[in-house]
Amino acid sequence: MTSGIPIRKAPLATGARDQHMVLNMGPQHPSMHGVLRLVLEIDGEIVVRLYPEIGYLHTGIEKSCETKLYQQVVPLTDRIDYLSPMANNLCYCLAVERLLGLEIPPKAQWMRVLLSELTRLNSHLVWLGTHAMDIGALTVFLYTFREREEILRILEGLSGQRMMTSYFRIGGLAMEPPLDFFDRVQGFIKSFPEKIDEYANLLTGNPIFRNRLRGVGFLSAADAIALGVTGPNMRGSGVDFDLRRDMPYSSYEQFQFKVPIATDGDCWARYEVRLIEMRESVGIIQQALDGMPQGPIKADAPKIVLPNREKMKTQMEALIHHFKIVTEGFAVPAGEVYQGIESPRGQMGYYVVSDGAANPWRVHMRNPTFATLQALETMCKGRMLADVVAVVGSIDIVLGEIDR
Amino acid sequence: MEGLRKTLTGKAEVLESLAGHPAVKAILAWNAEALADAKFDRGELTLTIAADLIRPAAATVQAAGYNFFEDVTAVDWFPSTPRFQLSYHILSHLYKERIRLRVLLDGDAPSVESITSLWPAANFYEREVFDLFGISFAGHPNLRRIMMPDDWQGHPLRKDYPVEGYH
Numbered sequence: 001m002t003s004g005i006p007i008r009k010a011p012l013a014t015g016a017r018d019q020h021m022v023l024n025m026g027p028q029h030p031s032m033h034g035v036l037r038l039v040l041e042i043d044g045e046i047v048v049r050l051y052p053e054i055g056y057l058h059t060g061i062e063k064s065c066e067t068k069l070y071q072q073v074v075p076l077t078d079r080i081d082y083l084s085p086m087a088n089n090l091c092y093c094l095a096v097e098r099l100l101g102l103e104i105p106p107k108a109q110w111m112r113v114l115l116s117e118l119t120r121l122n123s124h125l126v127w128l129g130t131h132a133m134d135i136g137a138l139t140v141f142l143y144t145f146r147e148r149e150e151i152l153r154i155l156e157g158l159s160g161q162r163m164m165t166s167y168f169r170i171g172g173l174a175m176e177p178p179l180d181f182f183d184r185v186q187g188f189i190k191s192f193p194e195k196i197d198e199y200a201n202l203l204t205g206n207p208i209f210r211n212r213l214r215g216v217g218f219l220s221a222a223d224a225i226a227l228g229v230t231g232p233n234m235r236g237s238g239v240d241f242d243l244r245r246d247m248p249y250s251s252y253e254q255f256q257f258k259v260p261i262a263t264d265g266d267c268w269a270r271y272e273v274r275l276i277e278m279r280e281s282v283g284i285i286q287q288a289l290d291g292m293p294q295g296p297i298k299a300d301a302p303k304i305v306l307p308n309r310e311k312m313k314t315q316m317e318a319l320i321h322h323f324k325i326v327t328e329g330f331a332v333p334a335g336e337v338y339q340g341i342e343s344p345r346g347q348m349g350y351y352v353v354s355d356g357a358a359n360p361w362r363v364h365m366r367n368p369t370f371a372t373l374q375a376l377e378t379m380c381k382g383r384m385l386a387d388v389v390a391v392v393g394s395i396d397i398v399l400g401e402i403d404r
Numbered sequence: 405m406e407g408l409r410k411t412l413t414g415k416a417e418v419l420e421s422l423a424g425h426p427a428v429k430a431i432l433a434w435n436a437e438a439l440a441d442a443k444f445d446r447g448e449l450t451l452t453i454a455a456d457l458i459r460p461a462a463a464t465v466q467a468a469g470y471n472f473f474e475d476v477t478a479v480d481w482f483p484s485t486p487r488f489q490l491s492y493h494i495l496s497h498l499y500k501e502r503i504r505l506r507v508l509l510d511g512d513a514p515s516v517e518s519i520t521s522l523w524p525a526a527n528f529y530e531r532e533v534f535d536l537f538g539i540s541f542a543g544h545p546n547l548r549r550i551m552m553p554d555d556w557q558g559h560p561l562r563k564d565y566p567v568e569g570y571h
Contacts, residue, residue, distance in 0.1 A: 055551040062536075063560055067567050098446050225472055225497075228525025239497070241472075246500045337446055338493050338504065340474070351491065353479050366475040366493070371525050403551065 020048055023385075027056050031134045031389045034399030038376075038388065045385045050377040057403035065363035069329030070096055071170055073363065078164040080365060081401040083126050086119040087343035088401075089168035092363075094249055095339035095350040096170050099332050102301055106293040108172040109251040114288035115158075115167065116250075116341075117281040118185070121192070122151045123344035123396075124278050131271070131393035132203060135212045140202050147188075147195050154184050171305035172298035186289055189282045196278055203271075213267040217379040217391035220265055227378065228371030231346025232277060233395050236270035238263040243342040250341075254291075255284050267394035274396075304330050329358035345369050345396055367401040411445045418442035418449075426496075427451065427503045430468035431461060440508075450504040458507050459517040459543075462492065466522055470494045470503060473523035476530060478537040482563040487511030488539060492519070509539065518544040536561035 020041050027035040035056035041049040061080060065073045077092045078085035090112055097104060129144035152162040157178050159167040167174050203209045219229065224237040234241065242259040244252045260276035262269035298305045306325055307318035324330075334356040340349040346368030353362040372395050379391045412418045422428050422444060431439050431451060438461055441452035453461040474493040481487055492505040507516055518541035520526045530541045531550040538559035541547055549556060558565055 055549075055553075058551040060560060063565075063567060101446075226524050228473060228475075228523070241497050246497075335445055336448075336450075336479075336491070336504075338448060338474075338491075338502065340495075340502070347474065349474055349493065351475075351477060351493070362477075362479045364475070364477040370528060371475075374525060374528050 019043060025388065027053075031392060032399075033130065033392065033397055036373075036392070036397065036399055036402075038392075040385070040388070042385055047380045047383055047385060047388060050380050050388070052373045052376055054373070054399070054402055057399050059404065061404045062363055062365065065360055067359065069358050070332055070360060071325070071329065073360065074169065075164065075166045077365075078166055079400070080367065080404055081343075081345075081398050082163055083123040083398055084119045084344045085163065085165050086115050086168065087123075087341065087348060088365075089166065090116055090250065091339055091341045091343070091348050091350045091365075092352070093168045093170050094341065095337045095352040096332065096360075097299075098337045098339060099335055099352060099354055100170070100301075100304060101333075102171055102299045102304065104172055104250075104299055105296045106251065107295045108297045108299075110288050110292055111173055111177065111297065112168060112250045113252060113255065114185070114285055114292075117284045117288070118151055118154070120281045120344045121278055122148055122155075124274050124281075125151075127274065127344075127396040128199060131396070132209070134389050134393040135209055137203060137206065137209055140199060143195070143198060143202070147192065150188055154181070154188065157181060157184065169298070169305070171301055172296070176297060182289055182292070185285065189285050189289075192282055193279060196275065200275060210268070212387075212390050213271060213394065215264075215266050215268075216383065216387045217267045217270075217394055218265050219375055219379050223375065223378050224265075227375040229346070229375045230368050230371065231342065231344070232273045233270055233346065233372055233375075235260065236262050236273045237265040243340055243347055247340065249339070255287050257284050267390050270394045270396075331356060331358050332360075340366075343368060345398070345401075346372065365401075365404060367404065369395065369397040370402045373397065373402060411443075413443055413445070415439060415442045418444055422449070425449065426468050426499060427465050427470060430464050434460070434464045441506075448502070448504060450506050452506045452508065455507050455509055455516055458490075458492075458505065459519050459522070461505060462494070462519045462522055465494060465503065465505070469498045470496045472497055473519075473525045474502065476519075476526060476533060478533045478539055478561070480537060480561065480563045482511065485510065488514050488537065490516060490533070490539070514539040515542055516540075517542050518547075520544055535559070538562065 020043050023040045023042055026032040026037040037053040039051040061076055077088040080088050125144040125148040129141035132140035155165055156162045159165040219237050221238045224234045224239055240261050245259055257280045260273045262273050302321045307322055311318040312322045332354040334354050336353045338351045340347055349366035351364040352360055355361040380388050412421055438454050438457040440454050443450040472495040474495050476492045479489040486508040488509040490507040493502055495502040530544055533539050534547055535549040535551050536559055
């Protein structure tokens with residue numbers, strides 16, 4: 001099993017830097033959002049170098065995918081990122097659907113948009129609460145989790161699960177949404193803009209919060225592109241690009257929304273961008289509710305999509321298809337597809353390679369914060385040690401998706 | 405290119421239909437020999453580049469407007485040969501589309517030039533491929549394991565690596 005490739009040691013603290021101290025931050029640290037370990041070289045309180053050490057949560061999901069049938073991979077994608085499972089489900093399903101050449105009915109596409117945006121709200125709420133908590137504003141956390149709880153209840157009613165929803169299926173959705181689903185979502189987003197005002201009231205004018213974020217963690221537009229930073233972090237640096245608008249998928253082209261941009265490139269800019277993004281998401285959900293098309297929620301592909309219960313019990317063909325899909329899966333034509341979507345944290349990409357069998361030959365995930373982590377040193381270099389906490393909070397990382 | 409739905413296989417077919425494509429044009433103007441194969445499938449353009457020319461080829465498409473490096477990963481085609489395929493996904497903010505550069509490598513001591521000098525973003529991705537596939541990247545500033553512990557033996561995403569248990 002050895003390849004004979006030499007293992008190199010971390011290039012830390014070389015040369016005459018006797019006055020520098022090497023400090024480990026994490027993997028168990030309250031502000032590290034999981035198990036991120038930062039190796040910091042500090043000169044007094046100034047950060048000289050910074051290395052993120054990751055892999056503590058590596059579970060080999062990409063390897064596991066290769067042993068599963070295509071439809072069995074969907075629950076694995078939930079577990080990559082516990083804050084935005086729907087984004088991972090969607091990206092994977094879109095990739096496999098493109099390999100299969102499946103047409104998804106409009107209602108399923110619109111439901112996917114609605115749920116992606118609900119997921120974005122969910123994810124941004126957790127980010128806002130924990131970010132503010134890292135800075136010392138403990139109150140906001142309680143407010144954001146109050147609203148997040150309502151989203152989780154809606155998702156539970158929809159899929160039976162609060163977090164690991166697995167609601168998207170290859171070919172559409174798992175089942176029809178429950179009868180009260182649309183009313184509950186409507187009720188939620190009706191009051192939500194006021195709640196955003198509430199968070200802004202607590203934070204935007206708060207002098208401590210402002211001073212901790214303003215001018216901290218600067219990232220230029222050129223650096224953001226060079227270092228692979230995407231999503232709200234990139235837009236906070238003034239790069240105007242959003243896959244939902246620029247390379248639309250799942251009928252996003254039928255929705256009107258603005259892509260917020262800030263040019264300061266600091267933690268404050270990223271905070272402002274996400275706050276406006278939440279307001280835009282509310283607008284998209286409203287449009288989805290108003291114009292929700294009628295019709296089926298699954299593609300017309302009996303050899304790929306499971307038949308409904310009643311058909312299965314009454315029709316021989318449907319029973320055979322059901323049995324075949326569950327036991328053997330379905331063959332996917334050979335080829336490779338890279339599907340990108342705009343997840344709450346930035347550009348997510350699923351690269352699925354098929355060799356024509358019922359198991360994927362290779363599934364690779366491009367998770368946005370994996371690349372964003374590389375920009376951490378640029379953002380923190382030459383700044384105070386205490387600012388590292390603010391910067392890590394502002395880039396919104398989830399270690400599950402970094403380590404996979 | 406938007407409305408193009410059909411599949412084009414082989415260099416000749418792609419060059420005929422997509423000669424005006426900015427990435428194809430740039431690669432041809434730079435070094436037509438470097439383009440070993442090409443494919444247009446499911447709306448995605450794949451350009452296979454000679455393994456020793458990936459860094460200059462990436463520099464060429466970067467200059468042609470493909471400014472954003474998304475990721476690089478490998479596919480192990482074991483037991484077929486050539487064993488490894490590297491897929492570079494590069495996005496253009498200008499043209500709003502992505503291309504895939506593909507490199508094929510033999511299974512015996514696979515190595516390729518690093519593109520971290522063009523996009524520092526490739527740093528973690530190349531380390532990941534090094535760690536999980538054992539493909540080394542010449543000129544990488546910090547090529548060591550990223551997911552697995554430093555003293556780990558073997559490369560988990562290779563097809564001859566067991567899924568359950570390890571020995």
